[in-house]
Amino acid sequence: MLYCNFYRKLRKLNSRIRIYGDDTAPTRPWGIYVVDQDRMNLKHICGVNPVDGFVYELTERRWDGYVLRQGWRRVLKMLIKARLVDKKKAEFEFSTSFEGTRGKGFTVGKDPLTRAMEEARQRGQQKTGVENYVEVDDLVDIHRMREKFRQDKSNYWA
Numbered sequence: 001m002l003y004c005n006f007y008r009k010l011r012k013l014n015s016r017i018r019i020y021g022d023d024t025a026p027t028r029p030w031g032i033y034v035v036d037q038d039r040m041n042l043k044h045i046c047g048v049n050p051v052d053g054f055v056y057e058l059t060e061r062r063w064d065g066y067v068l069r070q071g072w073r074r075v076l077k078m079l080i081k082a083r084l085v086d087k088k089k090a091e092f093e094f095s096t097s098f099e100g101t102r103g104k105g106f107t108v109g110k111d112p113l114t115r116a117m118e119e120a121r122q123r124g125q126q127k128t129g130v131e132n133y134v135e136v137d138d139l140v141d142i143h144r145m146r147e148k149f150r151q152d153k154s155n156y157w158a
Helices: 003-013 072-081 087-094 112-128 136-151
Strands: 017-020 031-035 042-046 067-069
Touching: 003 017, 003 072, 003 087, 017 042, 042 072, 072 087, 112 136
Parallel strands: none
Antiparallel strands: 017 031, 031 042
């Protein structure tokens, strides 16, 4: 969904919701805020990052749980949980349903270099019993793999 449409729909659901970013307020982190009744204080609800002018439906997470890209479904669920937005109105406005498990998003897997380093650490710990021990041969193999990825410009992990 376009970022401007997402913001317009949020404002329709609750006129106190604002989205501030680096360009409008450099002292605040990019995200969704709620203005108090007196319009003086802001409360940060969550982050939102439009990518090329779009806010995606599903949340994209890194393998360790870090949110790479916030989806509008997760944002709406947070606003509904905080009782800032009515669930029925949000379902009507966004033409969707929040029942079930549809909005969980997806997880991006570990990159091959991280996986190779973890496997080398496990092998080193099994051999020596020392935590975070990696043999030189494994490090050389991982370095060669990284250089191969860097030379291949079409590779995602380069």
